[in-house]
Amino acid sequence: xxxxxxxxxxxxxxxxxxxxxxxxxxxxxxxxxxxxxxxxxxxxxxxxxxxxxxxxxxxxxxxxxxxxxxxxxxxxxxxxxxxxxxxxxxxxxxxxxxxxxxxxxxxxxxxxxxxxxxxxxxxxxxxxxxxxxxxxxxxxxxxxxxxxxxxxxxxxxxxxxxxxxxxxxxxxxxxxxxxxxxxxxxxxxxxxxxxxxxxxxxxxxxxxxxxx
Amino acid sequence: xxxxxxxxxxxxxxxxxxxxxxxxxxxxxxxxxxxxxxxxxxxxxxxxxxxxxxxxxxxxxxxxxxxxxxxxxxxxxxxxxxxxxxxxxxxxxxxxxxxxxxxxxxxxxxxxxxxxxxxxxxxxxxxxxxxxxxxxxxxxxxxxxxxxxxxxxxxxxxxxxxxxxxxxxxxxxxxxxxxxxxxxxxxxxxxxxxxxxxxxxxxxxxxxxxxx
Numbered sequence: 001x002x003x004x005x006x007x008x009x010x011x012x013x014x015x016x017x018x019x020x021x022x023x024x025x026x027x028x029x030x031x032x033x034x035x036x037x038x039x040x041x042x043x044x045x046x047x048x049x050x051x052x053x054x055x056x057x058x059x060x061x062x063x064x065x066x067x068x069x070x071x072x073x074x075x076x077x078x079x080x081x082x083x084x085x086x087x088x089x090x091x092x093x094x095x096x097x098x099x100x101x102x103x104x105x106x107x108x109x110x111x112x113x114x115x116x117x118x119x120x121x122x123x124x125x126x127x128x129x130x131x132x133x134x135x136x137x138x139x140x141x142x143x144x145x146x147x148x149x150x151x152x153x154x155x156x157x158x159x160x161x162x163x164x165x166x167x168x169x170x171x172x173x174x175x176x177x178x179x180x181x182x183x184x185x186x187x188x189x190x191x192x193x194x195x196x197x198x199x200x201x202x203x204x205x206x207x208x209x210x211x212x
Numbered sequence: 213x214x215x216x217x218x219x220x221x222x223x224x225x226x227x228x229x230x231x232x233x234x235x236x237x238x239x240x241x242x243x244x245x246x247x248x249x250x251x252x253x254x255x256x257x258x259x260x261x262x263x264x265x266x267x268x269x270x271x272x273x274x275x276x277x278x279x280x281x282x283x284x285x286x287x288x289x290x291x292x293x294x295x296x297x298x299x300x301x302x303x304x305x306x307x308x309x310x311x312x313x314x315x316x317x318x319x320x321x322x323x324x325x326x327x328x329x330x331x332x333x334x335x336x337x338x339x340x341x342x343x344x345x346x347x348x349x350x351x352x353x354x355x356x357x358x359x360x361x362x363x364x365x366x367x368x369x370x371x372x373x374x375x376x377x378x379x380x381x382x383x384x385x386x387x388x389x390x391x392x393x394x395x396x397x398x399x400x401x402x403x404x405x406x407x408x409x410x411x412x413x414x415x416x417x418x419x420x421x422x423x424x
Binding site: 105 | 260261262263272274275276278279280282283286287298299301302303305306308309310312313314316317318323326330331333337340341344349352355356
């Protein structure tokens with residue numbers, strides 16, 4: 001398998017964690033987002049959306065981190081990143097999508113750049129924007145996790161899974177923007193538990209070969 | 213089953229289509245987004261994120277449209293909304309997530325309201341914002357679908373599935389904002405094919421009991 005990745009991309013970070021949890025080897029290719037390498041014609045052939053990550057597995061090419069991780073789950077089911085029952089799987093997917101669909105897309109680099117370059121938004125309002133959507137999402141996530149009997153050492157039970165794979169990159173991203181994490185004790189506890197695992201620690205942006 | 217819905221919510225529209233395609237009966241409860249009913253304490257107990265849709269199935273409550281649809285797919289597999297092979301399933305999920313994670317969240321009502329109310333963005337720039345993200349996403353989607361051998365009458369083959377379930381509400385939404393659809397002939401063709409099916413037509417915003 002080959003993974004197109006960028007060290008600071010939250011979506012690529014998710015896939016790096018998932019590959020590590022499943023113990024899957026891959027070749028990596030680095031796509032420098034700030035240098036706009038994702039818009040190069042050769043890369044757009046692999047991923048017409050011009051985003052990272054892209055996973056190539058033989059003649060299969062997949063974009064969108066959650067589609068990639070569901071594919072890995074189906075093709076390499078052990079260890080599972082989703083629990084066994086439909087209700088539990090729905091809970092984990094809801095938690096993952098809350099992050100991947102409702103926080104991250106509004107706060108990612110291309111949106112922040114549009115605010116600055118196309119709308120003339122200053123740094124203070126850009127930061128306010130970022131923190132508003134992170135706080136809204138993390139508040140809901142904390143409410144869903146805290147005191148829920150299904151929450152364990154990780155987001156669902158005592159084995160790391162898809163929700164944790166999404167949580168840790170979002171927490172890393174929020175820390176970069178100096179979001180106050182005091183309102184999210186459950187998220188912080190789970191994040192810390194994940195980062196004790198090599199699968200998560202080895203996927204962190206700062207230890208990637210393309211880190212700057 | 214009980215579905216909390218709002219006629220104009222794209223995410224609720226997706227779940228209405230999926231339920232119809234699978235022939236599943238449900239009770240509906242209406243959550244009026246413009247009147248902020250999604251922030252009412254009673255509703256936040258069902259969905260701490262304060263969004264629609266929410267599906268209640270016995271003692272299982274699920275938010276996030278794609279988590280709900282994957283749950284329906286696992287609990288009521290016929291007719292399937294995902295194809296059989298992991299590679300084909302990944303393709304369909306990628307198409308669905310392109311819409312559900314990369315277009316819709318940036319352009320939904322709460323984000324547009326934030327632009328107007330918190331950032332003082334005028335109507336012209338708000339519309340420019342909307343169209344920018346729709347055009348970026350639909351351009352990639354058209355590239356992924358046009359000329360791909362897996363694309364059929366619908367997004368994947370000749371039976372409607374998860375990608376179509378996401379496409380049709382996005383096309384409806386784009387039409388409301390008068391986006392020029394000429395660059396997207398494949399998307400238009402598939403959208404038209406879907407709307408010939410009662411499952412899609414009966415889920416349309418304008419024919420819902422809570423339509424205004």
